[in-house]
Amino acid sequence: MNRLAGVTSPYLLQHADNPVDWWPWRPDAFEEARRRDVPVLLSVGYAACHWCHVMAHESFEDAELAAYLNEHFVAVKVDREERPDVDAVYMEAVQAATGQGGWPMTVFLTPEGEPFYFGTYFPPEARHGLPSFRQVLEGVAEAWRGRRGEVAEVAARIVRELEGRAGVYAGLAGAEVPGAEATRRAVAQLAREYDERRGGFGGAPKFPPSMVLEFLLRHHAATGSRAALGMAEHACEAMARGGIHDQLGGGFARYSVDAAWVVPHFEKMLYDNALLLRVYLHLWRATGSPLARRVAERTGDFLLRELRTPEGGFASALDADSEGREGAFYVWTPEQLREVLGEDDAARAAELYGVTEGGTFEERASVLQLPGEGQGDEEIRTRLFAAREARPRPARDEKVVAAWNGLAVAALAEAGALLERPDFLDAAVVAAALLLSVHRDEDGRLLRTSRDGTAGPNAGVLEDYGDVAEGLLTLHCVTGDERWLDAAGQLLDVVLTQFTDDSSGALYDTAADAERLIRRPQDPTDNAAPSGWTAAAGALLSFAALTDSELHRTAAERALTVVTPLAGQAPRFIGWGLAAAEALVDGPRKVALAGAPDDPATLALRAAALAATAPALVVTPDAEKPLVEGAPAAYVCRRFSCDAPVTDPEWLREGLSTPPDDKD
Known part of the structure; x- marks a missing residue:
């Protein structure tokens, strides 16, 4: 050794x-x-x-x-x-x-x-x-x-x-705070770059544009843009029906080696699936699409079934290989279908999932797709899934990464509430507790990784703080539990003191007291997951909306100025920043709930708020707000100003799904 x-x-x-x-x-x-x-x-x-x-x-x-x-x-x-x-x-x-x-x-x-x-x-x-x-x-x-x-x-x-x-991004950070014009420019540029035939952006290899899709859904919610919704719907359906989506077990592979989503590179990453779970959940919320709901639910099932660790965190990835071959766990030949299903059902499965004698992958095997317009055959899917479970499995990277677990907490908490899946919400709570107990040192600073419940030696980077704070804030909005809000505030205080350039408002990837490399890394553009810069900016904005903190809002606005020059030039690479900018333009709106937390009327108002489409709205209990004729009420607030209280959940949901007239 x-x-x-x-x-x-x-x-x-x-x-x-x-x-x-x-x-x-x-x-x-x-x-x-x-x-x-x-x-x-x-x-x-x-x-x-x-x-x-x-x-x-x-x-x-x-x-x-x-x-x-x-x-x-x-x-x-x-x-x-x-x-x-x-x-x-x-x-x-x-x-x-x-x-x-x-x-x-x-x-x-x-x-x-x-x-x-x-x-x-x-x-x-x-x-x-x-x-x-x-x-x-x-x-x-x-x-x-x-x-x-x-x-x-x-x-x-x-x-x-x-x-x-090193000074390039700090220079860009001096631009204007992004407004409605910047997000409109971004949508127009994305429409020019969009692959209208096959969905998504770019050629081969083609990656799931999860952060751009989140922005497009928020832009549609804020403006009613049909172009934004059309791109999101088309891309989501193309991916959901393609080979990049695991048609049997749920979840998505890292990318497609072709431009049509047919053959994936079979590794499955936690961050992709957490981000895409949220995208499909929000698409279902906006449109009621049965396909989007099914994909969201099965992606959540995949996370709990295949990536959850014994300690309650989520492992980083599943390998692409098994039995020494890439994709061996996932692909099928007509003969293998016949062995499991018999002649008649195998023919039906081959038609449903695009399995041919020539195949779409190596050794004449086929990657399962769902090329038709239907939802598939649940009985056939269940039988094939059970048979696949007996195959040698891909290896799992047991490492628990703080940032990616933060993304999973946010997705599962929201999915648990919207899909009425308490197991999803319970998993989010346990994972968040693990992050706060195992992934923090004695000074309250984040540690990047753990394995088997033991933290690794490496300090957390900016994306860890931003994504974990995002997860904790989402969990607070779903549950009303103040401990998640308090913990997020502590992490964001570290962002302000250790990661922020006071002169420009730009953010660094590493803390001021971290080990020195040949240069201090800094980059606001998104890669496979939100950049630390945009993740932290979004979390700062949500925290400011929840707590009315001008300090955090100013920090968020200064960080998001980098989005303005990039919006029309390279929107595909600043998707999470654009999503945060859309929330900034909208407010974001806060729903302050007056009423006992366990009162069914309070719970109904919270559920209605979470089911609304306003970009990145936040929900929090507020003991200082009065009841209305003794009944729980919801107060919708933007920038220190609140509308008249609402007691009807349906009115609340409809009101929060309509763009406000005043967008200062």
Whole structure:
């Protein structure tokens, strides 16, 4: 076993018995490189990454190659999900130097952490224009020995370029606070980029645009825009009927390798499913779509069934591979259908799910889709699901990530309330309690990960604070429990003191007192999940609405100024910021409930408020508001001004689903 034995990251533990003498990311690894006067090989990946596994089997398990690597380098292995700050800094360098990025990420560094040579996956033999990994190692080692001055010059230039980029987003943060015009520009640009035939945005590979869809649904709720709703409905249906959606067990794969959502890259990530659960839930709330409700409910079932840990948190991901093959757990041949269903029902299933003799995947197997207009056959689905359960399962990354669990808490809490699924709400409460008990240190600061109920050593980054606060605030709105509101406020205080640039209002990904890298990472644009910047801005805005805090509202507005210049230029990459901007334009509206928390009339008013479509509205008990003729009442407030109280739940829901006339 190498130095990775005993770490908390499942990805690192997968490499603990490699012949490579791996180090985790820590200062003594770089001290060792200085002592030996050798460069550092930084290899970054994650547990559900298919090509990370491929490179590990091909190269890192090769004893001869490992011996050469150990002699000429200090090898450092990083789980990008555990250390997103390290990943962000060096991925920026890789993308700037090569024009592309991905995982596994392979970077060669000086002992001072300065990058000078980059790549992603390297094969064991040269092919497809790529050198072999052994050739890369030999070339870098030779350059280090014989052209040290050139290496130092390249490293210094790259560091200067990264430093030059550091002020870009802070500069954008001085723009105007986003208003209705910015969100309209974003919708117009999204309509120009939308794939009207196949749904979604871009070509292959195609990713679920969950944050953009959330914005489009909020924009429709605020303005009645048919274009916004049309894009959201079309994309959601295309994904729901495609192979990216698990037609038997619910949940979504990470992305589609084609532009038509047919063949997924089969890994399933917690953050995707938490975000998409909320999108489909909100689509159902807006339209009553039976398909959207079914997808939302089955995605929640998937989270509880397949990602929930014994401690009540949610694991990070399911692997793409099983039995040594990608997708083996999920795909079907006509013969396999016949074995489970018999001849007649197999023919019916093949027609329903698009299973053909030629197949849509490897070895003439088919990824199940639902190409027709119906809901499928529940009896056939149940039988196929039961048969699939007997197959060898994909591995699960047991790591509990604070940010992604915050997203899951928000989605499950809201789904529990709207779908009348108390098991969803109970799961959200337990996961939130785990985050507050296991993922906080003695100073109340967040810790990024845990496994088996034990926290890892890495400090939380901005997305952890933003997403966990979002989950806690949603849980408060659903339950009325003040402890969730108080805990969210404590986390957001850390955002204000540790992550915020006082001069510009811009936000950093790492705390002011965090370990220093070659530059402090900062990026408001969304990637696979909301950026820490936009997640924190949205949570600050919701907290301000709940508590009437001008401090938090001002911080949210300053952070969201970065959305204004990006809205019309790159709306696909600032979706969560646009969703928060839509809430800002709307208020967001607060529903203050007067009445005993357990009074059926109070509960009916809360349910009506949560069923309304006003963008990111918040709900909270208010003991200072008077009852109306002795009955519980709801007060709808915006920016310190409240309307006349409402006692009829249906009037409340309808009123909150209509845009207000005054949008200051």
